[in-house]
Amino acid sequence: MPTTQTAQPTELSYAPIQLAEEYEELLSTALTEAMLITGANCGHLALVDLENGELVFHQTVGEAWTQERARLRIRLVNQEGRGIIAHVATTGQLYRTGDAPNDPYYLALFGDVRSELCVPILDRNKRTLGVINLEAGHPDVFDEKDEQLVAELATRCGLALSAAFYSARLQALIEVGRQLSEERDIRDLLQAVAEVATHILSAADCSVFLFSESRQHLVLQASHGHLARALDSEPPVYPVGLGLTGWVAQNAQSVNTDAPAVDPRWRGLHNELPPDQIGSYLAVPIVGRDEVLGVIRTVRRRSHAQAFLPDEFTESDEQLLWTLASQVGVALDNARLFDRALQAERLAAWGELSARAQHMIGNVVFGLKGNLGELGYLLSGDEVGRPEMREVAQRAQAGLCRLESIMQEFRDFVMATRLAPEPLDMNALVRETVRATVGGQTGVEVSLELADGVPPLRGDSGKLRAALGELLENAMAAQGAPLRISVSTRRATLADLKQFGLAAQEEGFLRVSVADTGPGVHESARQRIFSPFFSTKSQGMGLGLSIVRGIVEAHRGYIQELGEAGQGADFVILLPLNSGPARPGGGRGAVSTANPGD
Structure with a gap:
């Protein structure tokens, strides 16, 4: 009599398969029906975990199943004494025995099993997705009719699982498409694609390479695994044509x-996994409108189960990666067009800025020359009048301050989109900015309404302070006494996003509002207030709100003026949030002008 073995419980080391409720219900119904029509007193439905080479108990029925037993994992090997379900999963053939204790493949999970029927769950490529296994305490309980009925139920389960997988892939493609249409940071976009491809292709890793400017090399831009650590130091580089990745880029063809x-063609450079652990490999070119732009490649980890279960990427997998690569190609082309348009816009603005700055600086310098000439005249006289000299010196000092202001505005415009991001507590930043901008001003009342539990975000604290400070200064300049300004923060709602024409996004946004009770912004000016050189003030070059918009957009945010003309302005900023624990620090109340926020 063959020796039976009892599997030992162990902790799960895989991510449980997440199925929609309707698919879970279908699997549960199929297992329950199989139990009823065959007379089994114990049963389970196990799914294949290819990466770890194991069968995972997904659903169980019967009093003999305990939580500890349900956490068992069965190693996928086709050997005697290692389990009937492992034998069925690795061969893709159903198996029935009426004398389980003496069966060569039997592995005892329960002590009273005499009959066992196991049927594979296959996909359309005849690859094993899982098994339905039924057990009974009496010999020869199951027959050929039971085999046929359970096989039909297994086919239904295979269709359900395939539908679930395809649905998950479709949802992933939709999500990638949404991110590609909304994401303006190419690095973040490519990283999202690498994460999605790894997940939906059941891969161990995915990496994205783009051509260098010289088009002589491929440079790593994103990776799901350990290669990502090199992105901020020395990203891996492939000469075009070298290795499988270089060949894909050079020939615009896939490798599977x-x-x-x-x-x-293999060179073994810059691997996502140790060479002896690399199993299947799939790479496709990223093709733009006129040329190849880069390569996306995915790899699967080699496991012992590959000796029994095929783990190569299927034609469907390859088509999916081609689809992702096509989406990325369109996004990169669009980004280039956007950058060109933005560059053209900024160059035009730069030209106008230079001309205006030159004109304004010329006027100031002309005035300074006049002041210096007048000082020279006064000093050349026999008697030097202190009041006259003081007046000329004050005019010269004012001219120098004006010149310094022009240069600062010029620098702010140029540097608006250059960020040094760091984790930020936005509520604290708002308090500090209000205190620095409004503190000491008489006749100004500022109310803060800062939501509790506002999550942190990454941003340039100096640039965001400058943007908020500009909005506060504009609010003070636009009103007569008494001045009332309200500043608020909270997580943006779906209604807020709709105001900006945005769809709901997983990461969410922080909404920051700076509102006043002044005359507001006339409808005719609302569309132009963020344009360079537009101003209703007599001073300055009209770059203030343009700089604010540049800072906000550099943070991947949005800004609009949503007030009512005649009732006050309301500048609303949406900034994307980072995932992470919420931070305390909200609050509400009126703020005195002497020490705002205390």
């Missing part, structure tokens, strides 16, 4: 192989 290391 389950043995990359034996391919003559």
Whole structure:
């Protein structure tokens, strides 16, 4: 009699398969029906975890199943004594025995099993997705009719699982498409694609390479795994044409192989996994409108189960990666067009800025020359009048301050989009900015309404302070006494996003509002207030709100003026939030002008 073995419980080391409720219900119904029609007193539905080479108990029925037993994992090997379910999963063939204790493949999970029927759950490519296993305490309980009925139920489960996987892939493609249409940071966009591709292709890793400016090399831009650590130091580089990745870029063709290391094009450079752990390899070119832009590649980890279960990327997998690469290609082309348009816009603005600055600086310098000439005249006289000299010196000092102001505005415009991001507590930043901008001003009342639990975000604290300070100064300049300004923060709602024409996004946004009770912004000016050189003031070059918009957009945010003309301005900023624990520090109340926020 063959020796039976009892599997030992162990902690789960895989991510549980997440299925929609309707698919879970279908699997549960199929297992329950199988139990009823066959007379089994114990049963389970197990799914294949290819990366770890194991069968995972997904659903169980019967009093013998305990929580500890349900956490068992069965190693996928086709050997005697290692389990009937492992044998069925690795061969893709159903198996029935009426004398389980004496069966060569039997692995005892329960002590009273005499009959066992196990049927594979297959996909359309005849690859094993899982098994339905039924057990009974009496010999020869199951027959050929039971085999046929359970096989039909297994087919239904295979269709349900395939539908669930395809649905998940479709949702992932939709999500990638949304991110590609909204994401303005190419690095973040490519990283999101690498994460999604790794998940939906059941891969161990995915990396994205783009051509260098010289088009002589491919440079790593994003990776799901350990290669990502090199992105901020020395990103891996491939000469075009070298290795499988370089070949894909050079020939604009895909490579799909389950043995990359034996391919003559293989060079083993910059691997996501140790060479002996690399199983299947799939790479496709990223093709733009006129040329190849880069390569997306994915790899699967080699496991012992590959000796029994095929783990190569399927034609469907390859088509999916081509689709992702096509989406990325369109996004990169659009980004280039946007950058060109933005560059043209900024160059035009730069030209006008230079001309205006030159004119204004010329006027100031002309005035300074006049002041210096007048000082020279006064000093050349026999008697030097102190009041006259003081007046000329004051005019010269004012001219120098004006010149300094022009240069500062010029620098702010140029540097608006250059950020040094760091984790920020936005509520604290708002308090500090209000205190620095409004503190000491008489006749100004500022109320703060800062939401509790506002999550942190990454941003340039200096630039955001400058943007908020500009809005506060504009609010004070636009009103007569008494001055009333309200500043608020809270997580943006769906209604807020709709005001900006945005769809709901997983990361969410922080809404920051600076409102006043002044005359507001006339409808005719609302569309122009963020344009360079537009101003209703007599002083300055009209760059203030343009700089604010540049700072906000550099943070991947949005800004609009949403007040009512005649009732006050309301500048609303949406800044994307980072995931992370919420921070305390909200509050509400009126703020005195002497010490705002205390």
